[in-house]
Amino acid sequence: MISEKMTEKINDQIKHELFSGHLYLSMAAYCASIDLDGFANFFIVQEQEERFHAMKFFHYIIEQDKDVKVFGLDQPETEFASLEAVIDAAWKHEQKVTGLINSLMELAISENDFATQSLLKWFIDEQVEAYKLQ
Numbered sequence: 001m002i003s004e005k006m007t008e009k010i011n012d013q014i015k016h017e018l019f020s021g022h023l024y025l026s027m028a029a030y031c032a033s034i035d036l037d038g039f040a041n042f043f044i045v046q047e048q049e050e051r052f053h054a055m056k057f058f059h060y061i062i063e064q065d066k067d068v069k070v071f072g073l074d075q076p077e078t079e080f081a082s083l084e085a086v087i088d089a090a091w092k093h094e095q096k097v098t099g100l101i102n103s104l105m106e107l108a109i110s111e112n113d114f115a116t117q118s119l120l121k122w123f124i125d126e127q128v129e130a131y132k133l134q
């Protein structure tokens, strides 16, 4: 079973993943507003992926017989200067998420938590794929 500290950190990560989706949906809305439908669609797909990430952590906590906590989300940016500004913000956001996943992995290693390490390996590979897309 995972530790209380790990449960808390994974619950926080669910919020971060959902916020990523929220931010990408806002980016999709901006792209649609300047008639860049292809980019809007790209960010809509990203939003679905972020929800999938959140749900992967959600189910993991339940499988570990711990309690999920769903938190409120921050307001994402809604105004962007240009498509370049959107891509730059998305890139910076993915770097932040990579840092969060790496911190979770450090905690899992320090706690000899091999089950969570195995789950996080999937996320680390996924972050590498996200960089390839940008």
Ligand SMILES: [Fe+2]
Pocket: 017, 020, 049, 050, 053, 097
């Ligand atoms: Fe994610």
